Amino acid sequence: xxxxxxxxxRDNLYTDPxxxxxxxxxxxxxxxxxxxxxxxxxxxxxxFGSSIYVWGSIISVFMLSLAVGYLLGGKLSVRxxxxxxxxxxxxxxxxxxxxxxxxxxxxxxxxFTRIEDPRFGSLVAALFLFTVPTIILGMIxxxxxxxxxxxxxxxxxxxxxxxxxxxxxxxxxxxxxxxYFVLWFEINTILTGLTAALVLMACLALIASRGRTDTxxxxxxxxxxxx
Amino acid sequence: MxxxxxxxxxxxxxxxxxxxxxxxKERSLYSNVMVTRxxxxxxxxxxxxxxxxxxSCMDTKYPKxxxxxxxxxxxxxxxxxxxxxHILVIGLGGGTxxxxxxxxxxxxxxxxxxxxxxxxxxxxxxxxxNPTSHVKVFDQDARVWTKRANLLDRRYDIIILxxxxxxxxxxxxxxxxxxxxxxxLLTANGVLVANTFSISDLYDHESATYAAVFGKFINFxxxxxxxxxxxxxxxxxPEEQLLTRANALRNTLAPYNVPIRRYSRIxxxxxxxxxxxxxxxxxxxxxxxxxxxxxxx
Numbered sequence: 001x002x003x004x005x006x007x008x009x010r011d012n013l014y015t016d017p018x019x020x021x022x023x024x025x026x027x028x029x030x031x032x033x034x035x036x037x038x039x040x041x042x043x044x045x046x047x048f049g050s051s052i053y054v055w056g057s058i059i060s061v062f063m064l065s066l067a068v069g070y071l072l073g074g075k076l077s078v079r080x081x082x083x084x085x086x087x088x089x090x091x092x093x094x095x096x097x098x099x100x101x102x103x104x105x106x107x108x109x110x111x112f113t114r115i116e117d118p119r120f121g122s123l124v125a126a127l128f129l130f131t132v133p134t135i136i137l138g139m140i141x142x143x144x145x146x147x148x149x150x151x152x153x154x155x156x157x158x159x160x161x162x163x164x165x166x167x168x169x170x171x172x173x174x175x176x177x178x179x180y181f182v183l184w185f186e187i188n189t190i191l192t193g194l195t196a197a198l199v200l201m202a203c204l205a206l207i208a209s210r211g212r213t214d215t216x217x218x219x220x221x222x223x224x225x226x227x
Numbered sequence: 228m229x230x231x232x233x234x235x236x237x238x239x240x241x242x243x244x245x246x247x248x249x250x251x252k253e254r255s256l257y258s259n260v261m262v263t264r265x266x267x268x269x270x271x272x273x274x275x276x277x278x279x280x281x282x283s284c285m286d287t288k289y290p291k292x293x294x295x296x297x298x299x300x301x302x303x304x305x306x307x308x309x310x311x312x313h314i315l316v317i318g319l320g321g322g323t324x325x326x327x328x329x330x331x332x333x334x335x336x337x338x339x340x341x342x343x344x345x346x347x348x349x350x351x352x353x354x355x356x357n358p359t360s361h362v363k364v365f366d367q368d369a370r371v372w373t374k375r376a377n378l379l380d381r382r383y384d385i386i387i388l389x390x391x392x393x394x395x396x397x398x399x400x401x402x403x404x405x406x407x408x409x410x411x412l413l414t415a416n417g418v419l420v421a422n423t424f425s426i427s428d429l430y431d432h433e434s435a436t437y438a439a440v441f442g443k444f445i446n447f448x449x450x451x452x453x454x455x456x457x458x459x460x461x462x463x464x465p466e467e468q469l470l471t472r473a474n475a476l477r478n479t480l481a482p483y484n485v486p487i488r489r490y491s492r493i494x495x496x497x498x499x500x501x502x503x504x505x506x507x508x509x510x511x512x513x514x515x516x517x518x519x520x521x522x523x524x
Contacts, residue, residue, distance in 0.1 A: 042513075045370065046370060046374075046399055046402075046404060046513045047370075047371065048368075049367075049368030049370055050368070050397060050398075050399055051256070051257075051342065051368055052256060116375075118367075118368065118371050179520075182516075182517045183517040183520050183521075185515075186512075186514035186515045187513070187514045
């Protein structure tokens with residue numbers, strides 16, 4: 001690939017596998033976020049019920065965490081954005097998500113015995129359980145914008161496409177989880193699957209970065225090296 | 228209307244009989260609550276279009292008279308716990324059961340858990356349900372309430388599970404863990420009666436869940452009702468004793484229209500019956516509870 005075609009290539013969905021990969025990673029990020037949010041309702045129900053306020057707690061915590069994640073992801077993308085760091089975000093997401101399987105019971109038990117009002121009980125429990133993984137997952141979107149945008153005139157288009165794929169991922173994650181996953185698997189199995197998906201995405205990003213980072217760490221797309 | 232009532236599924240029931248007058252209609256946080264009257268029959272309905280029997284009715288002329296089979300069937304609990312001191316009812320509805328228990332055993336403490344305050348209001352305003360120092364209503368989610376009741380070491384001689392939402396029993400109230408939490412609220416000789424009417428796959432999973440928690444239970448069914456009552460006696464009561472108790476209760480329960488002697492005979496016949504569900508069905512747990520998806524499978 002000619003060096004001067006770099007900018008155009010990065011916006012080209014059809015010719016550069018790394019571009020496709022970044023969109024795919026954003027899609028998976030959206031998928032995992034909403035799947036996790038839906039499972040959150042199931043995780044909290046044994047301790048706090050499934051009333052509207054439990055969903056209120058979960059949605060608030062997810063929105064707040066995503067908001068913080070957007071800020072942090074944007075901040076992180078300023079200096080030397082590259083695929084390796086992008087992969088590290090996914091890896092951290094996986095590392096923070098997996099403890100849900102191990103510690104959600106004792107954490108909820110702890111909250112349950114201290115807070116009697118199930119509104120605030122569910123809010124505190126949701127904060128404990130979902131804040132950190134969701135913040136990390138929220139970093140994916142702004143970071144992927146930075147990886148893909150090279151020109152000011154295309155920035156809106158790229159951001160629009162990213163919102164599209166990640167929100168599409170969210171919609172599909174919501175549907176798959178609520179329609180099928182809960183029918184096929186146990187909650188912890190689904191959480192393990194989500195963790196595995198994040199690890200896999202991290203690996204894909206790292207493989208892509210190995211193929212194409214130079215000493216500056218800057219992304220250098222090249223179709224031949226990846227395929 | 229008559230036609231729909233001939234089959235197994237007398238769907239709308241008297242609540243939506245032709246010419247029923249709507250006395251109250253309210254969209255609460257949890258369901259659409261409606262009170263109707265047709266002649267002397269006052270009914271509480273939770274979802275107009277729902278084809279399930281999630282309603283409660285009262286005869287205003289004979290308020291004690293129980294109208295629905297599942298309410299009458301719940302009274303078999305008295306055969307196993309003849310002198311209850313503490314009674315727990317999950318799901319208030321029109322308050323038929325707590326009211327009856329209170330009339331029969333004025334000294335007993337009755338706790339009722341009802342998630343929807345609108346239902347409690349309607350039961351009080353239209354169905355003569357009367358919370359007193361002995362009859363307490365907790366407007367809480369039953370799962371949350373049960374967990375806390377365990378922390379407070381509450382114990383009950385009779386527990387009735389009768390909580391329904393617009394669809395069926397809420398999923399987190401059908402799991403093995405929930406039933407275990409409920410089981411530990413029972414006194415040594417306490418009896419649990421659960422009202423169910425699941426069909427298809429859910430019937431197998433639901434039954435397997437009860438079996439996993441309680442071992443053997445009585446699958447109490449009567450021909451004129453599609454409801455299945457899960458009856459879990461604290462200890463096995465000999466046949467003679469059940470019949471004696473039924474005889475003793477006969478007159479007391481007559482105004483409630485509960486044919487307790489017939490029920491006791493049916494129970495005795497059914498208690499040694501083999502399971503009529505797939506024993507390999509997977510119990511529902513907090514981890515695996517696609518209950519209301521299974522209902523429609």
